[in-house]
């Protein structure tokens with residue numbers, strides 16, 4: 388099974404909410420979608436880790452739907468800090484089993500993979516959070532090790548990129564409690580995030596984590612960066628293709644798309 392991990396399209400209809408989003412963000416997103424749709428062997432599902440739109444308007448989600456139309460396989464999403472919950476819920480309510488509360492958490496299964504989607508959005512903030520109710524829900528989901536591979540989707544990484552100006556953007560509230568749950572879990576587990584706009588991988592509390600880049604703008608590899616923002620670079624976009632052989636064996640490949 389092949390799963391593509393994409394993130395941070397930030398598509399918009401009118402003006403971008405984020406000043407550094409490229410004006411042709413929709414065109415960049417279409418190139419990524421076209422690459423996924425044409426990839427062989429066929430991609431079986433998509434994990435989209437937030438910031439699908441830049442402003443979260445209904446027009447933005449209508450544009451997103453048009454951009455995603457060439458993809459005919461399931462798409463599993465979580466909200467990013469630039470999404471709006473009501474818009475995202477409306478856009479995916481027929482495909483995803485969102486819970487009854489205001490937050491867009493859910494558990495679902497795709498073939499032999501369990502997906503736990505966490506809504507880490509903190510309204511108006513760049514930082515993420517998991518509240519006590521979410522942590523209790525997750526604790527219950529992780530109480531019994533599953534033989535399935537579990538993928539946790541969450542926009543905000545729980546760990547630093549070590550590109551220092553970006554590290555305040557990580558999960559803040561609930562991070563330590565989340566770490567304890569992850570650390571205690573005995574089954575196969577991988578955490579997929581976005582938000583940083585630079586693809587990288589991490590091992591955090593013994594769990595493999597992948598952070599998808601964003602085609603709407605890309606941060607440079609500023610491992611010595613200081614100040615408020617790292618550089619913006621014009622590099623090919625990279626998304627990840629997870630080839631899942633079984634719950635214990637996953638190869639993760641990097642696929643480049645010229646924007």
Ligand SMILES: [Fe+2]
Nearest residue numbers: 395438582601
């Ligand atoms: Fe983003």
